[in-house]
Amino acid sequence: MSGDFINLLADLKEEEVLKLTKERLDAKEDPLKILDDAREGMSIVGKRFAGGEYFLPELVFSGELLAQVTNLVKPHLTGEGVQQKKIGKVIIATVAGDIHDIGLNIVDFMLDVNGFEVTNMGVDVPVEKIVKAVKEIKAPVLGLSGFLTPAFDAMKETVEALEKEGLRKGLKIMIGGGQMDDEVCKYAKADAYGKDAMAAVALTKKWYGVE
Amino acid sequence: MEKQWSEMTWQERREERFKKWLTPAAPISPAMEKLYKERLTRMIKAIKMEIPDRVPMHLAANSFVAYNNGHTLYDVLYDYSLIKPDWIKFLEDYEQDSADAPGFFAARVYELLDYKVNAWPGHGLPKTSTMHNFVEKEYMQADEYDLFMKDPFDFGLRKFTPRTWGAFAPLANIPSLSSYSGLPERLMMMCQDPNFKKLFKAIMEASDENVKYQKVMMECAQESLKRGFPPLMGGVMLAPFDTVADMLRGTSGVVKDMFRQPEKLLESLEIIADNSIKSTVGMVNMARSPIVFVPMHKGADSFMSVPQFEKFYWPTFRKLILGVVNEGCVPMMIIDGSYNEARLKIISELPKSCVIWTMEKTDMALSKKILGNSACIAGNVTAAMLYTQTPEKIKEYAKWLIETCAPGGGYILALGSGIDKCDPKNLHAVVEAGLEYGYYK
Numbered sequence: 343m344s345g346d347f348i349n350l351l352a353d354l355k356e357e358e359v360l361k362l363t364k365e366r367l368d369a370k371e372d373p374l375k376i377l378d379d380a381r382e383g384m385s386i387v388g389k390r391f392a393g394g395e396y397f398l399p400e401l402v403f404s405g406e407l408l409a410q411v412t413n414l415v416k417p418h419l420t421g422e423g424v425q426q427k428k429i430g431k432v433i434i435a436t437v438a439g440d441i442h443d444i445g446l447n448i449v450d451f452m453l454d455v456n457g458f459e460v461t462n463m464g465v466d467v468p469v470e471k472i473v474k475a476v477k478e479i480k481a482p483v484l485g486l487s488g489f490l491t492p493a494f495d496a497m498k499e500t501v502e503a504l505e506k507e508g509l510r511k512g513l514k515i516m517i518g519g520g521q522m523d524d525e526v527c528k529y530a531k532a533d534a535y536g537k538d539a540m541a542a543v544a545l546t547k548k549w550y551g552v553e
Numbered sequence: 554m555e556k557q558w559s560e561m562t563w564q565e566r567r568e569e570r571f572k573k574w575l576t577p578a579a580p581i582s583p584a585m586e587k588l589y590k591e592r593l594t595r596m597i598k599a600i601k602m603e604i605p606d607r608v609p610m611h612l613a614a615n616s617f618v619a620y621n622n623g624h625t626l627y628d629v630l631y632d633y634s635l636i637k638p639d640w641i642k643f644l645e646d647y648e649q650d651s652a653d654a655p656g657f658f659a660a661r662v663y664e665l666l667d668y669k670v671n672a673w674p675g676h677g678l679p680k681t682s683t684m685h686n687f688v689e690k691e692y693m694q695a696d697e698y699d700l701f702m703k704d705p706f707d708f709g710l711r712k713f714t715p716r717t718w719g720a721f722a723p724l725a726n727i728p729s730l731s732s733y734s735g736l737p738e739r740l741m742m743m744c745q746d747p748n749f750k751k752l753f754k755a756i757m758e759a760s761d762e763n764v765k766y767q768k769v770m771m772e773c774a775q776e777s778l779k780r781g782f783p784p785l786m787g788g789v790m791l792a793p794f795d796t797v798a799d800m801l802r803g804t805s806g807v808v809k810d811m812f813r814q815p816e817k818l819l820e821s822l823e824i825i826a827d828n829s830i831k832s833t834v835g836m837v838n839m840a841r842s843p844i845v846f847v848p849m850h851k852g853a854d855s856f857m858s859v860p861q862f863e864k865f866y867w868p869t870f871r872k873l874i875l876g877v878v879n880e881g882c883v884p885m886m887i888i889d890g891s892y893n894e895a896r897l898k899i900i901s902e903l904p905k906s907c908v909i910w911t912m913e914k915t916d917m918a919l920s921k922k923i924l925g926n927s928a929c930i931a932g933n934v935t936a937a938m939l940y941t942q943t944p945e946k947i948k949e950y951a952k953w954l955i956e957t958c959a960p961g962g963g964y965i966l967a968l969g970s971g972i973d974k975c976d977p978k979n980l981h982a983v984v985e986a987g988l989e990y991g992y993y994k
């Protein structure tokens with residue numbers, strides 16, 4: 343059952359996935375196992391995206407399926423539920439003044455299915471909020487997304503504020519999104535530019551020293 | 554006897570429209586009329602993939618026009634009197650081969666009618682913001698395709714309009730007006746409702762305000778003309794998929810529909826294409842220029858696979874393009890993001906030289922290779938470049954663009970996207986490159 347479920351989810355078969363979820367719950371299967379399988383299915387989706395087989399529509403739709411499965415399973419969860427072991431924390435945000443989140447959410451998705459604990463702060467995130475999050479969450483990697491030319495300055499201001507707060511050392515900052523490139527990375531004093539979500543994963547892995 | 558419109562080929566119809574375009578909309582000095590014709594001939598030759606005297610240039614500069622004269626976007630959105638001096642400075646600072654009027658809007662009109670689809674500096678955005686924001690939402694629900702297809706007018710009147718314009722909210726509660734009779738009675742009933750009285754008052758106020766703004770725009774267009782700049786924009790349209798993905802369902806709405814109700818989506822795209830042909834041609838009929846701007850968004854590399862492009866994006870877009878081309882219009886696409894080889898090949902199969910493809914980030918050498926025998930290309934001095942580079946680097950890049958794309962004709966030196974702030978020296982570098990390297994020997 344579990345193999346079917348994983349593949350059906352990876353193949354984005356909405357009706358079948360939901361039907362099977364209900365059947366497994368009715369059969370009193372461990373709800374955590376179902377969520378684990380869902381995660382595995384999502385990880386296949388991530389691989390297919392990285393391989394150029396899936397695109398934005400498949401990612402968004404798989405997220406939609408996962409949300410439905412989670413909603414079905416949730417009422418059956420008792421107690422805490424074991425947290426899946428994650429490699430480490432990453433904070434991502436679209437900088438102040440910019441509301442593009444499609445790329446950001448893909449980066450979120452890919453980091454997540456590759457084993458990172460992602461704090462996605464959403465869009466138009468003011469400098470102070472990012473500084474506060476870095477302070478509190480203590481993630482060693484920060485990803486800044488931005489699609490607009492005005493985001494160049496917002497990124498720079500964010501990096502400078504982190505410097506001023508003494509948070510820059512030991513923090514790796516990557517940037518990405520529409521108008522960004524290596525020049526902007528230099529301008530904003532970030533550590534690296536990533537052209538897509540796979541690059542975000544590769545950079546994060548490199549900084550964490552994992553393969 | 555002259556040929557009737559109905560008997561003409563699309564090329565003949567286009568020639569008719571070019572003739573009209575070559576005649577300035579209002580009398581100007583003979584020297585400027587000469588310049589007007591020179592510039593426009595350059596554009597027309599590039600479109601027809603013939604060799605002009607030099608590569609034409611087009612700078613769509615958006616809010617840069619304000620910043621270039623020491624103002625902000627906020628300033629010009631609320632004080633129309635600043636627009637004309639800003640525009641004149643822009644016209645006098647940068648040589649190019651066409652110019653319309655600035656692309657701002659009247660903030661107070663939107664405020665009076667509570668327009669919800671945009672936020673701008675001073676209204677939902679800090680006054681320092683350099684661009685306005687489009688607010689992407691599901692303005693049409695997943696289950697409203699049938700209504701949209703069966704009766705687009707009713708959908709627009711009672712669903713879309715009240716959702717997107719706060720002042721028009723009372724329209725959400727009226728019975729359908731889609732009937733051939735009974736309209737006067739129903740309108741009268743509406744007028745008795747205090748909510749509608751408020752709406753009518755808002756419309757009156759907004760239209761008075763709009764007159765002031767339009768007057769400034771007319772004057773700006775006149776300033777362009779007086780300096781021998783032909784207008785470029787005759788109309789605007791969207792690829793049918795973008796109409797749904799941008800305006801109606803939003804990105805996440807439309808991709809769900811691609812999986813859950815692809816037939817409904819495809820059927821609506823057909824209807825949108827048919828309707829857009831009519832409305833676009835109507836727009837162009839009233840304009841001087843036959844050029845139709847087409848900003849393209851969600852068919853790009855990062856949005857969908859090539860098979861999805863072939864299924865959802867291209868067929869109805871192609872139908873729309875050919876529909877307006879057949880009426881002598883010239884669609885000028887702006888491809889946001891980038892198109893890979895497979896996509897370029899697909900779009901290259903249109904009849905030769907019937908459109909213009911402006912590129913934001915698409916590889917220009919590849920574009921020339923694949924579209925070189927198909928259509929005029931334009932672009933891709935990117936906004937990022939204008940922001941972060943030096944004039945020397947930009948000039949060098951523009952030179953490379955000319956050397957790569959101009960041979961044989963069919964290239965317009967242009968920006969890849971709108972700009973807000975950048976060092977004016979950088980924009981000058983683009984123009985300099987055009988004037989220095991753009992002449993055909």
Ligand code: B12
Binds near residue numbers: 517541
């Ligand atoms: C879709 C879109 C929108 C949508 C956004 C919907 C949403 N929820 O995000 C809407 C319609 C709302 C919108 C609004 C606007 N937009 Co817009 N938009 C786009 C468009 C067409 C695509 C962007 C996108 O999402 N692509 C899809 C993603 C998946 O593709 P991708 O970029 O390849 O994604 C990868 C990388 O970016 C990377 N990545 C992303 N983030 C990060 C972070 C890190 C750390 C790393 C390593 C990697 C990484 O990973 C992603 C996945 O692989 C671009 C065009 C373009 N070239 O990008 C314009 C564009 C960015 N927009 C533009 C503009 C001007 C605007 C508006 C100002 C327009 C307006 N007046 O309304 C507003 C601005 C709103 C604001 N304040 O932010 C301009 C910017 C020009 C400029 N000078 O800055 C562009 C370039 C269009 C153009 N050519 O003019 N937009």
